[in-house]
């Protein structure tokens with residue numbers, strides 16, 4: 001299953017996508033003030049950026065693994081490409 005397509009937007013602590021008729025399709029609402037109002041707002045911003053971050057990770061994951069370029073095993077590699085691949089796996093499994 002893939003995530004909801006479209007530009008994820010914020011209204012307060014809620015994240016939504018607007019459909020072709022400008023109707024809001026709600027994605028998530030962050031808990032209010034848990035643990036603080038500022039942190040809740042930061043969490044909402046991070047969630048709303050998730051599709052953009054996923055696309056960035058997909059672009060970065062196309063870069064070659066640095067260890068693989070050196071002929072080393074990729075296991076436990078922390079290059080940008082491998083970190084991006086791990087994030088994609090977490091998001092899309």
Ligand SMILES: [Zn+2]
Nearest residue numbers: 065077079082
């Ligand atoms: Zn790597």
